[in-house]
Amino acid sequence: MRAHSLLTTGLLAAAMAITPLTFQNTNLNVVGATAAHASEIKVIVNDEVVTSYDIARRSAFLKLQRRNGNLRQLAIDELTDDALKRSAIKRAGIRIPDSQVDAAFANFAKGNKLSAQQMGKILDQAGVTSKHFKEFIRLQIGWGQTVRMRSQRNSLMSEQDVVAKMLEQGGQKPTSTEYLLQQVIFVIPQDKRSSLLKRRRTEAANMRGRVSGCESTQQLATQIRDVTVRDLGRVLELSLPERWEKDVKGLKEGQTTRVKDTERGVEFLVVCRARAVSDDRVAQLEFSTQALDDAGGDLGKQYLDELRKSARIQKR
Template identity: 85%
Template sequence: MRAHSQLKTGLLAAALAIAPFSLENPTPSPIGISAAHASEIKVVVNDEVVTSYDIARRTAFLKLQRRSGNLRQLAVEELTDEALKRSAIRRAGIRIPDSQVDAAFANFSKGNKLSASQMSQILNQAGVTAKHFKEFIRVQIAWGQVIRARSQRNNLMSEQDVVAKMLEQGGQKPTSTEYLLQQVIFVIPQDKRSSLLKRRRSEAANMRGRVTGCDNTQELATQIRDVTVRDLGRVLELRLPDRWAKDVKGLQEGQTTRVKDTERGVEFLVVCRARAVSDDRVAQLEFSTQALEDSGGDLGKQFLDELRSSARIQKR
């Protein structure tokens, strides 16, 4: 395999805060199955253990990122933080399915002009292993959901408080677009994804071209195998899922988003209705969203500090 001088992070990497990798002649690592079997417990975080094998893989990961300093110490600190995060993730009842992690891994590989198998080979050669990197991805995605939910609870002002504050400042209630949406899913079993993806994309594009609104989607779907149509109801522009926000904004009644690969298969959204609204709820969301953007950078660190202060951390 031709070595790449640097692994570009792309949008997924930015979202996961992954530093650039260096793939210029990666040094083969001696870490292997025997090392995993011979690993020793080095840190206990509450009831979760961090082993010498975990530390070795994370140290290799840091080397791949060209991090500086005492890499073993940094590895221990990162793994300790991740154990704390996992405890909060479990308490929040958040579970990131393997399909979502695999899709993120595949997208990250594709963004760096590599196949998932090529990326796995590079990670394994460097001593990181694809399994370790995927677990890193899983924690980052879930932790982001924990912080977002926590931020919204902390920052969501009451509608009455928001309106009063706006009137004090001489402002007007903001307007937003309210969308009535349908979701069309061309289901692909995970074990058949590679063989069916191209065909399902074509089928989805064909159906999308025939959609004239939400009245005929169910009828069209019955003519194609394994297609699900879901009514998503009314969604304000400020509450559109991140995955679809850019695709939906600006669409009018009867229009559809582009076809998109997801962990479930291939999907697109249909706009049943789009209308401008202005009320207390929109004002509340507008103010709360701004508050989240202003304070979001520190909330993760603050919550992690809280978790650390109440945790039982034993180093051996």
């Protein structure tokens, strides 16, 4: 199992605690009325404030999850951790696009046999609000990516460790696929996203159908307005970005990924070349990934503990 799968298997595990049954028999008005009038600062985490309104929304969320205990204190504890995680995500330079959050929100609603609109109405009436739940989703995705990035950076084995591991396995270096990639971006300005998204998806799909290799993408792009082609260079399968990993794996030269909505607009990747490689870099990544697998889900907890120790937390 790849290391990031362990870090993201439970990506929305906390959110998934809300079952269809929980949405039933819930007093939807009391919590919402309370939250609407609360706005006092209760906790300051570094430079981020947690208000009584935030606490009321999270308390309502915990109630929908049927959590036990002092829900207000649980809410404060969770929101404090959330602030620490957000700062770490920001420092890592990770930004989760609205399109990815909206897709996760819709999938969750579908899993509860609801439309996104129906679930949004229930969340709003319960005092959780759709906005709070979507930000919760955004945080889970961003935190998973942050922990994975940090773990990979800190866990690369030394040359001696790699040699020792290879000797354990009979001296054989692992093999991986190396991809030479191009990225085709159909740019959409943020203020025009809602009006242009559908059209740009169609344009991207049409161009993708005409691409036969990396030699043709630049010329095809010049025929369409606001299209950027980037050469991403060589990328090992083990180092593929999580967002594109499943789409790229297994593709051959000249093939493309499916069209995907991103924060920049609409994109797809073109495989210029795909070849099997076996070298020291592959061995280092492969064996380091195995070490991360052994560490499992403790990585996020360890990092959060470090963040707490160095944080400035004031309670009012």
